Amino acid sequence: MSSGLSDSGKGAGLMGPQSNKKVWAIGGGKGGVGKSLVTANISICLALMGYKVVAVDLDLGGANLHTCLGLPIPELTLSDYVSKKVTRFEDLLVKTPIPNLMIVSGAQDEIGIANLKHMHKNKIISKLHDVDADFILFDLGAGTSFNTVDFFISADRGILVSLPEPTSIENTYRFIKTVYYRRLKMLEGFLDIEPLINQAMNAKLSSPNSSPTDMVRKVIEINPQMGMRLRQEIARFQPCLILNQVRSQADIDIGFSIQSVCRRYFGIEMDYVGYLDHDAAVWQSVKKRKPLLMEFPNSKLVHHFDRIVHRLLGVS
Numbered sequence: 001m002s003s004g005l006s007d008s009g010k011g012a013g014l015m016g017p018q019s020n021k022k023v024w025a026i027g028g029g030k031g032g033v034g035k036s037l038v039t040a041n042i043s044i045c046l047a048l049m050g051y052k053v054v055a056v057d058l059d060l061g062g063a064n065l066h067t068c069l070g071l072p073i074p075e076l077t078l079s080d081y082v083s084k085k086v087t088r089f090e091d092l093l094v095k096t097p098i099p100n101l102m103i104v105s106g107a108q109d110e111i112g113i114a115n116l117k118h119m120h121k122n123k124i125i126s127k128l129h130d131v132d133a134d135f136i137l138f139d140l141g142a143g144t145s146f147n148t149v150d151f152f153i154s155a156d157r158g159i160l161v162s163l164p165e166p167t168s169i170e171n172t173y174r175f176i177k178t179v180y181y182r183r184l185k186m187l188e189g190f191l192d193i194e195p196l197i198n199q200a201m202n203a204k205l206s207s208p209n210s211s212p213t214d215m216v217r218k219v220i221e222i223n224p225q226m227g228m229r230l231r232q233e234i235a236r237f238q239p240c241l242i243l244n245q246v247r248s249q250a251d252i253d254i255g256f257s258i259q260s261v262c263r264r265y266f267g268i269e270m271d272y273v274g275y276l277d278h279d280a281a282v283w284q285s286v287k288k289r290k291p292l293l294m295e296f297p298n299s300k301l302v303h304h305f306d307r308i309v310h311r312l313l314g315v316s
């Protein structure tokens, strides 16, 4: 196991003396890109470092985080809370064989996240943020439904997982665009600039002078105060990116291209926090129903996870 993971001293030093809990959401537009794998293994890394971690499966239509953690389907799931079978949210927390790591399981029935009513969603978001832990990780489902996007926005840090292939990259941009738009829509005074924003959102990536960054420039000309507010909101949107299943240096470099498109087109600073190799160890561990990080602690992939977690913690 690489050095960082066996460090049991979690130390306030890593998070600063006023540290309190952090909520990280792992999303990305497409299914099957490795969101659950990433959530599971980042959670294990943090737990092994001594942090108290709760991983939450919010892929309510296709919950499988438990499998990546090598667990059977937990008895109580979020759908039992939504259906009021369980009234105390804390009762959904299930222990795992890994010390410091607990899981809240997603639904196993047809209650898709897209169908979660507004009120339920807000309640679940607030309950999740109240959970007693150092880190709460959200494993989001595919797609750009309002609910998935709102879980993502509610987090302190949004982490996008993408594959280095066109369909996944397109979905990543689509996800970013949806989050970007939804954040701006929440701004006070949005209605005054809605037509301009809609125009920018409907423009193609390639169309000249109509990107979101051009839109912000136009708003600043028309209404400087609103324009500055837009700029501030956009500056606060700093998603992280993990490229999964890379097979070459060219694949790794795609992360930098995505970063540069985001800067030019959306005017946002994306943090490319690392990549993960395509590795047969993943399906071998899934097949054995064991978490990758525990089954292959010396693999290259686990070393990559270690690097990513240190980067996310701001210590490398």
Ligand SMILES: Nc1ncnc2c1ncn2[C@@H]1O[C@H](COP(=O)(O)OP(=O)(O)O)[C@@H](O)[C@H]1O
Pocket: 030, 031, 032, 033, 034, 035, 036, 037, 038, 064, 244, 245, 246, 276, 277, 278, 279, 280, 282, 283, 286
């Ligand atoms: N780095 C990788 N190397 C090899 N296979 C991978 C890798 N990441 C993911 N996979 C495969 O892709 C499948 C989907 O991963 P998963 O984490 O369930 O995706 P998501 O949660 O985004 O739908 C996994 O079962 C695994 O077999």
Ligand SMILES: [Mg+2]
Pocket: 035, 036, 037, 059, 062, 064, 065, 139, 140, 141
């Ligand atoms: Mg998943």
